[in-house]
Amino acid sequence: MSYTGIEYIKYLKSKFRSGAFYLPPKGYRNISIKENLYRELEKFMIQENAKAGYRKWKSIAEIVEAAIKEFLEKHGRGQRT
Numbered sequence: 114m115s116y117t118g119i120e121y122i123k124y125l126k127s128k129f130r131s132g133a134f135y136l137p138p139k140g141y142r143n144i145s146i147k148e149n150l151y152r153e154l155e156k157f158m159i160q161e162n163a164k165a166g167y168r169k170w171k172s173i174a175e176i177v178e179a180a181i182k183e184f185l186e187k188h189g190r191g192q193r194t
Contacts, residue, residue, distance in 0.1 A: 144177075146177075151173065153164065153170070154173050154176055155173060157170075157176065158170045158172075158176060
């Protein structure tokens with residue numbers, strides 16, 4: 114389907130209102146990972162939380178963030194926070 118400039122803007126606004134698009138909160142970006150990796154991370158989180166007896170990991174995003182920070186530190190890049 115082809116839209117003019119104004120029609121396209123109206124189309125996008127309707128998608129945002131309907132919840133079809135989700136914008137990340139300010140200061141965040143979205144990334145995509147394969148479904149099977151997401152499921153593995155989900156299992157990992159459930160197992161680790163059960164072992165710890167509390168919610169050690171609160172979200173998949175928290176695990177991914179920790180893994181990326183570790184990767185960057187290992188390769189001598191990135192901020193240490």
